[in-house]
Amino acid sequence: QKEVEQDPGPLSVPEGAIVSLNCTYSNSAFQYFMWYRQYSRKGPELLMYTYSSGNKEDGRFTAQVDKSSKYISLFIRDSQPSDSATYLCAMSAGHSNYQLIWGAGTKLIIKP
Amino acid sequence: GAVVSQHPSRVICKSGTSVKIECRSLDFQATTMFWYRQFPKQSLMLMATSNEGSKATYEQGVEKDKFLINHASLTLSTLTVTSAHPEDSSFYICSARHLLTDTQYFGPGTRLTVL
Secondary structure, three states, X not given: OOOEEOOOOOEEEEOOOOEEEEEEEOOOOOOEXXXXXXXXXXXXXXXXXEEOOEEEEEOOEEEEEEOOOOEXXXXXXXXXXXXXXXXXXXXXXXXXXXXXXXXOOXXXXXXX | OOOEXXXXXXXXXXXXXXXXXXXXXXXXXXXXXXXXXXXXXXXXEEEEEEEOOOOOEEOOOOOOOOEEEEXXXXXXXXXXXXXXXXXXXXXXXEEEEEOOOOOEEEOOOEEEEEO
């Protein structure tokens, strides 16, 4: 079993829909959770960074962490075709333990 | 802020030659930089972690003599693929850990094609 599980998709939704992307993990030591967006043939771009459990909102993006269930989510409201990309979750055990453990990435397609 | 650049963005070389890829943090200092490799439709694979002024730490299965890493300053790390072969063709991405925030910021990647 991988430490971080993420459905590779593709996930195809119509423009304007709410998108839900998820990752599950097995290591209860993870405390720092990140979502990256990667466009084709580009490096990943940090979208959201959260510590421990709870919600964090930034514009159309909301990140949720449920440590009791070992489950994290990224919600995208009012999705746009420009949101079409691969979304990767990543997590680490501590502030000084900086090695990120990555999900496989979910390919998201927003249809106009 | 927090921009990481990579050069070159794309390189094509003949089998047996060596290729150097530069990774720079443009507006912040990074004590630690990471080198990743990504195959098509796959996630990032960490190759090595490099700390400024010390030897890089390589992940299991990554040949340190083939992938030479130098981290000479707080803003520059280089990856040299020595005696490249077609199976080394891949997308190489670096990231830099922000000295103050610990967040990793990624470069745009370098596509290496070995003929």
